[in-house]
Amino acid sequence: MLDPQQLQHTVALRHQRVHMCHIALLLHALFSTVASTLSRLSLVRLRNLDLKPLVRVTNGRCRET
Numbered sequence: 001m002l003d004p005q006q007l008q009h010t011v012a013l014r015h016q017r018v019h020m021c022h023i024a025l026l027l028h029a030l031f032s033t034v035a036s037t038l039s040r041l042s043l044v045r046l047r048n049l050d051l052k053p054l055v056r057v058t059n060g061r062c063r064e065t
Contacts, residue, residue, distance in 0.1 A: 002029060002037055010034060014043045 002010060006027050013023050024034040038044050 015049055017046055
């Protein structure tokens with residue numbers, strides 16, 4: 001289990017798109033611990049990190065919502 005400080009560091013590194021194996025090495029933690037922690041936070045997939053605004057199409061024109 002990661003302590004709160006390590007957890008914050010893990011989330012910050014993941015938002016910088018650092019791979020889980022590198023995060024585990026930096027924190028001196030097991031890969032499985034880092035992977036399960038990020039999985040609980042829904043940060044395993046890189047595409048989930050930066051959510052882009054939804055685009056709606058109305059009358060043939062795009063606009064952000």
